[in-house]
Amino acid sequence: MERIPILRMGPFLLITIQVDMHDKLAMQLQDDVAQRISDWGSAGVLIDISSLEIVDSFIGRMLANIAAMSRVLGADTVVVGMQPAVAITLVELGMSLPGVRTALNVESGMELLYGTLGTFLGAPNDRSEE
Amino acid sequence: MLRMTEVKSEQLPLQSSSDVVVARQRVRQFATELRFSLVDQTKLVTAASELARNALDHGRGGQMRIEVLNGLARTGLKLTFEDNGPGIPDIEVALKDGYTTGSGMGLGLGGSKRLVNEFFIESKVGQGTKVTVVRWK
Amino acid sequence: MNKLGEIISQNEETIRAEWLKHMTAAAQRADLMSNVELQEQSRSLLDAIKRGASSSQPEDVSGPAWSAARESLQDLSVSRAHQGFTPSETATFVLSLKQPLFSHIRRELSGDQTAMFETLWTCTSLIDKLALLTAEAYLAAREELISRQQQELMELSTPVVKLWDGILALPIIGTLDSARTQVVMEELLQTVVATNSKFAIIDITGVPTVDTLVAQHLLKTITAARLMGAECIISGVRPQIAQTIVHLGINLEDVITKAKLADAFALALHKSGRTVVRISATAGGGNAGAMTAMRKDG
Numbered sequence: 001m002e003r004i005p006i007l008r009m010g011p012f013l014l015i016t017i018q019v020d021m022h023d024k025l026a027m028q029l030q031d032d033v034a035q036r037i038s039d040w041g042s043a044g045v046l047i048d049i050s051s052l053e054i055v056d057s058f059i060g061r062m063l064a065n066i067a068a069m070s071r072v073l074g075a076d077t078v079v080v081g082m083q084p085a086v087a088i089t090l091v092e093l094g095m096s097l098p099g100v101r102t103a104l105n106v107e108s109g110m111e112l113l114y115g116t117l118g119t120f121l122g123a124p125n126d127r128s129e130e
Numbered sequence: 131m132l133r134m135t136e137v138k139s140e141q142l143p144l145q146s147s148s149d150v151v152v153a154r155q156r157v158r159q160f161a162t163e164l165r166f167s168l169v170d171q172t173k174l175v176t177a178a179s180e181l182a183r184n185a186l187d188h189g190r191g192g193q194m195r196i197e198v199l200n201g202l203a204r205t206g207l208k209l210t211f212e213d214n215g216p217g218i219p220d221i222e223v224a225l226k227d228g229y230t231t232g233s234g235m236g237l238g239l240g241g242s243k244r245l246v247n248e249f250f251i252e253s254k255v256g257q258g259t260k261v262t263v264v265r266w267k
Numbered sequence: 268m269n270k271l272g273e274i275i276s277q278n279e280e281t282i283r284a285e286w287l288k289h290m291t292a293a294a295q296r297a298d299l300m301s302n303v304e305l306q307e308q309s310r311s312l313l314d315a316i317k318r319g320a321s322s323s324q325p326e327d328v329s330g331p332a333w334s335a336a337r338e339s340l341q342d343l344s345v346s347r348a349h350q351g352f353t354p355s356e357t358a359t360f361v362l363s364l365k366q367p368l369f370s371h372i373r374r375e376l377s378g379d380q381t382a383m384f385e386t387l388w389t390c391t392s393l394i395d396k397l398a399l400l401t402a403e404a405y406l407a408a409r410e411e412l413i414s415r416q417q418q419e420l421m422e423l424s425t426p427v428v429k430l431w432d433g434i435l436a437l438p439i440i441g442t443l444d445s446a447r448t449q450v451v452m453e454e455l456l457q458t459v460v461a462t463n464s465k466f467a468i469i470d471i472t473g474v475p476t477v478d479t480l481v482a483q484h485l486l487k488t489i490t491a492a493r494l495m496g497a498e499c500i501i502s503g504v505r506p507q508i509a510q511t512i513v514h515l516g517i518n519l520e521d522v523i524t525k526a527k528l529a530d531a532f533a534l535a536l537h538k539s540g541r542t543v544v545r546i547s548a549t550a551g552g553g554n555a556g557a558m559t560a561m562r563k564d565g
Contacts, residue, residue: 020154022147054154054172056179057238080496084456085172087491092173093180093241096490103496104463169453203407 004029006036012044012113013037013075014106018051026062033066037073044113045070048106050081060095067099076116078102080109139197144211150182153194157209160196164205166267173245174207174265180238181211181261189213189259199264206247206266214258221251270376270386271368271393272321275313278371283313285367290360299350308343313364315339316397325389328396340397344404349412357405361398365391418450425451427458434466434535435459436528438503440473448484455488459497466535467492470528472503482517489522498538500524502531 004025007014013036015029033045047063049055055063067077080103082090090097103109142153157178161171178194185192192213199206218224225240239261243249248264275282287309315336319325322332329337340361347357368390376383425447428436437455459467469485471477477485489499502525504512512519525531536542 020151022151024147053158054175054179056176056183057241058179058183082495084453084460084491084495085169087456087494088169088452088487089172089176089245090494091487091491092244093176093238094244095241097494102494104460104465105496108463108465108496169449 003032006032008036008040008042009046009110011042011117012046012110013040013042014046014048016048016051020054021059021062023058026058030062030066030069034069034073037070037075042075043117044075045077046106046109046113047077047079048081048109049079049086050083050105052086053083055082055086055090057093057095060090060097063100064097067101071099076101076113078109078112080105139195141193141195143191143193144182144185144213145191147186150179150186153182154179157196157207160198160207161265164198164207164267166207166265170265170267174209174263177242177245177263177265178209180242181209181263184238184261185211185213185215185259189215191215192258199266204266206264208262208264211261212258213260217255217257217259218251218253219255221253225251270382271325271372271389272317274371274375274386275317275320275368279313279317282364282367282371283309285370286313286364289366290363296352296356299352300347308339308360312336312339312343312361316364316393320389320393326393328393328400336397337400340401341404344401345408348405348408352405354402354405358398358402361401362394365394368394421447421450425454427455429462429464430468430532431536431541433462433464433539434468434532435462435464436468436470436532438470438473438528442476443474443481443484445480445484448481448488452484452488452491456491456495459492459495465497465539466500467497468500468502468528468531468535470503470531471501471508472505472528474503474508477508477511479515479517482512482515482519486519486522498523500531500534502526502528 002019002025004015004017004019004021007016013033015033019025021029036042037045045066047066049063052059063077063079067079070077077099078101079097082102101112103112140156142156143149144153154175158171158175161174166174182194185194190213192211192215195210195212197208197210199208225243239251242261242263246263246265248262250262251259253259287305315333315338319328319333319336322330324330324332327333343360344357347360369387372383372386372390376386424441425437425439428438430436435455435458437451439451443451455467455469458464469488471485474481485501489501492499500523501519504524504526523531523534525534533543
């Protein structure tokens with residue numbers, strides 16, 4: 001079955017969503033992210049939605065879930081690249097994406113994550129020994 | 131004034147989550163052909179996605195009908211979502227944000243209403259629900 | 268019986284020449300339309316009217332036999348609306364066709380009073396209907412032109428300005444209504460993406476009043492920008508506006524507001540890790556002095 005690829009970028013994970021997501025794909029992605037954070041001890045997750053022309057409440061829930069779950073696993077999530085039309089629609093829809101931080105693009109998203117990373121005591125791998 | 135009203139319409143099933151994806155894409159195609167603005171397209175397709183999903187998840191499957199409305203001075207797209215599911219007991223409450231019968235952010239009804247120009251809903255408990263929305267260009 | 272179609276067919280060129288000759292200079296508007304264009308419009312319209320009048324349903328202007336005439340009228344009304352003709356001038360163009368038609372009808376049917384009366388009646392009611400169609404088409408075209416101009420005006424009156432790398436300013440002048448806010452919102456957000464700007468300062472010095480609706484629109488813009496990863500600062504909040512906001516109970520807790528655009532700019536700079544530094548004058552002066560000294564020695 002097709003899966004959304006998850007790339008490792010140093011201490012972070014990068015997920016680029018380019019397809020029209022259906023339920024199974026979304027479920028699989030949430031599982032995969034949890035697994036990867038655990039495998040690699042990632043400190044942050046970047047989700048690039050710059051190709052998404054539609055974000056409905058289903059996708060919104062998925063993003064919020066990934067953020068919440070990652071937080072429990074010790075990683076921060078930043079969603080980047082939201083298109084203006086999508087942002088305007090989400091506001092009208094009344095969705096606020098709780099627990100999800102946002103940035104304009106991958107670069108600024110990483111800056112944001114590095115900023116938070118500074119508050120960690122050591123390298124990500126050390127956390128498993130705490 | 132000098133044209134007659136034409137109706138070009140299409141019906142699609144909503145029986146699986148891939149049907150919802152197809153429905154979304156079809157609405158997008160219609161909206162693009164009719165040259166809706168990008169923001170209006172996004173709002174309409176998002177509303178379609180919400181309502182199609184409702185019909186599938188809460189209505190246990192149904193269908194969507196797309197109709198092009200060629201009025202005297204304006205053009206619009208009308209979408210009708212029908213299912214034979216359990217129906218909604220209290221529509222007023224359902225239209226309020228945050229209403230939900232399952233996990234998640236609500237039925238999306240109240241939100242969808244804000245994304246379109248006209249919104250009609252009929253529902254009978256035990257019989258089903260029908261939601262009609264119109265977006266004018 | 269209706270002889271109108273016949274009469275027009277047999278005398279088409281003459282009728283047309285008379286029509287144009289008798290059309291007042293006012294309706295012709297040589298300043299707006301060339302003679303060639305006028306000739307062409309009259310020729311195609313008369314031809315279409317002939318066909319409609321000769322059909323089996325000569326009086327049904329909305330029927331299929333008259334579609335060519337309707338199209339012809341639609342085209343000429345729309346083009347005249349854009350060219351600046353008045354609605355009267357446009358309708359007169361059609362109405363003035365009555366005179367040549369009447370005179371031909373009278374001449375051809377002088378021996379048959381009944382036929383003449385019937386044909387005259389058919390002719391006048393037809394021309395009246397066509398003139399009304401013209402007026403309606405004209406109005407519709409003008410309205411569309413006006414709304415398009417309004418749109419352009421809206422877009423022009425709210426430019427998005429880049430103050431610095433990553434900092435945009437949107438000075439709003441005039442009242443904000445639903446339609447305008449929509450346009451403004453979209454433009455701002457698109458510019459945010461295009462320029463990769465993390466900060467957008469919305470200056471409302473030029474906005475006379477802020478009511479609940481305007482405030483809601485502004486809040487929606489700010490929320491949308493935030494969802495995209497950019498932050499908005501509202502500046503130019505005048506004392507009266509501040510009072511109105513408080514009285515109306517509008518919640519601006521999550522929004523940074525500043526009285527002056529300059530303050531907002533300073534804040535945006537600071538938040539993006541930058542500051543403005545005064546270049547000291549003494550260092551330069553000292554060096555110049557030393558150089559002057561060197562030259563004197565050398």
